[in-house]
Amino acid sequence: MRTAAGVWRWRRNPLRRATDLIEAWLALVAAVLLVTAAPAVGWLGGSLTDDSLRQSVRIQRQQRHPVTATVLRPAEEPRPAAYDPEGAAAREKRRPVVAKWTAVDGSRHTGTVSTVLRTARAGDTFTIWTGRTGRIVGRPMDAATARVHAVLAGIAAAVSAGGLVECARRLVMWRLVRRRHARLDRAWAAAGPDWGRTGAGS
CATH class of the missing domain: 2.40.50 (OB fold (Dihydrolipoamide Acetyltransferase, E2P))
Structure with a gap:
């Protein structure tokens, strides 16, 4: 909710910069992905691992006596x-x-x-x-052990997906901050020599 409020606040703010709006939307998209995509990836990874382990359990029970x-x-x-x-x-x-x-x-x-x-x-x-x-x-592996391994695999997949989303957000934020600092440096270099001069508008 706070992220969505931030996006709404920056919509018509006269002090808004382009990077501010991008930053707000980026935070909102990352939050949505963390809430929806990461659990979905975890569920999918756990389900695939569970199916694979169940098949392994069946094969082991057929081959081991x-x-x-x-x-x-x-x-x-x-x-x-x-x-x-x-x-x-x-x-x-x-x-x-x-x-x-x-x-x-x-x-x-x-x-x-x-x-x-x-x-x-x-x-x-x-x-x-x-x-x-x-x-x-x-x-042979028993069904309970296979289920535990599948749950752990699902948790690991969800955490990995969340970490990937956060890493991508931080990378984009890093580039936005660098661009923002570069613009400030250019603006300061253009206005700096006139600071304190009579009639320079400072």
């Missing part, structure tokens, strides 16, 4: 090259074991995998995710 692995024996934990608090915390939560499992296609496999079992003993079972041929893969 939960199978039961049986612990054969604990595996030796690799020694870290340097102390890493985050790595140490992660190692405390997951333990490497040698296990066997049967893939969806019926093939049998044996290998070292990580498990969240606190005490991994021979014969204990746990769930792992594999491809159709038995290769270990990550857990």
Whole structure:
């Protein structure tokens, strides 16, 4: 409202300069774009990301399968090259074991995998995710995580659109101010030599 009032104030003001009116209209257009275009871009970006992630979730659920692995024996934990608090915390939560499992296609496999079992003993079972041929893969993305990522993508798109509008407004304003200063410098250079002279109209 304040921006619109500024445009109306400059319409018939005798002190109005051309750059003043352009500045007021520029602020109004930028405000309208920030209120309408930025949310629209955010909604569109979030919707496209959501569709893409939903398709990825469907594909992952088709290609990744939960199978039961049986612990054969604990595996030796690799020694870290340097102390890493985050790595140490992660190692405390997951333990490497040698296990066997049967893939969806019926093939049998044996290998070292990580498990969240606190005490991994021979014969204990746990769930792992594999491809159709038995290769270990990550857990497929769930719908809730995909939705969160889509929302974050939409927010990022809206913020980026708003930032682009503001950057464009500031760039045009910078050029207007430079033009205004250049006109003032020319006017001052033309009137400056006559300041204080008798009969010069000063």
